[in-house]
Amino acid sequence: MKGALLIVLFFALAFFANGQVCVDYNKRLYQSYVQDEMPLWKGIISEMTLEYDTNHDRALLYDLCFAYYGYIGYLISQENEKAAKNELDDAMKKTEELNKAFNGRHDVLALHGAMLGYRIILSKFTSISLGPRAKKYIHTAYESSDNCFNCNMEMGNMMFYTPKFLGGSKTVAVQHYEKAVKILETSQLKADHNWIYMNTVLLLANAYKETGRQEPACSLYSQLLQYEPAADWIRNDLYSKCISK
Numbered sequence: 001m002k003g004a005l006l007i008v009l010f011f012a013l014a015f016f017a018n019g020q021v022c023v024d025y026n027k028r029l030y031q032s033y034v035q036d037e038m039p040l041w042k043g044i045i046s047e048m049t050l051e052y053d054t055n056h057d058r059a060l061l062y063d064l065c066f067a068y069y070g071y072i073g074y075l076i077s078q079e080n081e082k083a084a085k086n087e088l089d090d091a092m093k094k095t096e097e098l099n100k101a102f103n104g105r106h107d108v109l110a111l112h113g114a115m116l117g118y119r120i121i122l123s124k125f126t127s128i129s130l131g132p133r134a135k136k137y138i139h140t141a142y143e144s145s146d147n148c149f150n151c152n153m154e155m156g157n158m159m160f161y162t163p164k165f166l167g168g169s170k171t172v173a174v175q176h177y178e179k180a181v182k183i184l185e186t187s188q189l190k191a192d193h194n195w196i197y198m199n200t201v202l203l204l205a206n207a208y209k210e211t212g213r214q215e216p217a218c219s220l221y222s223q224l225l226q227y228e229p230a231a232d233w234i235r236n237d238l239y240s241k242c243i244s245k
Contacts, residue, residue, distance in 0.1 A: 113137030
């Protein structure tokens with residue numbers, strides 16, 4: 001699984017009712033992630049969109065945009081570019097709306113840059129026009145708050161997938177992934193069993209493998225299985241292959 005990003009906001013008591021609904025959506029997203037049933041996300045996104053179009057709650061919009069981000073990343077990983085492009089059109093509109101609602105806040109700006117990155121992946125000819133913009137958004141987000149986990153995660157993604165001759169560095173990417181995981185280790189996202197914690201740890205594990213560090217990658221898979229024993233796809237695929245080497 002790739003690409004995937006979700007943050008839960010805890011608002012004041014005035015937002016309590018809608019916040020409970022968002023938490024319910026996030027629990028369902030987590031279960032689909034653990035059970036490797038990612039296609040269920042399409043239906044959940046449709047429900048979230050319908051509710052947001054009714055009440056225009058910012059907390060729900062926030063979660064909706066990150067749900068889109070995770071689902072599009074999944075579609076890209078499955079090489080279903082046609083479906084990914086269709087989802088991205090709607091996701092970009094919602095993300096632009098979110099960016100305005102939160103006045104370009106660092107975590108939202110990082111998400112916006114990541115969405116532009118998806119556009120580049122799905123339409124290579126846009127790299128010249130969108131590449132500098134995506135890079136600026138992610139760099140600005142990170143510089144605004146280097147203690148923001150998804151700002152570090154997107155810096156990691158950008159450094160990991162950018163060719164070395166264009167300034168990419170898997171070594172630097174690992175450092176950003178490590179920091180993102182460190183931030184999440186004491187976060188409410190981990191405590192609430194949110195899929196984004198697991199996904200970020202897997203990004204770090206993959207980066208370890210790609211840089212020849214098999215042992216720490218295996219250790220992270222074991223850590224995730226202790227955290228979520230029901231994640232059979234991690235046990236039967238990633239972890240079993242890791243320990244067999």
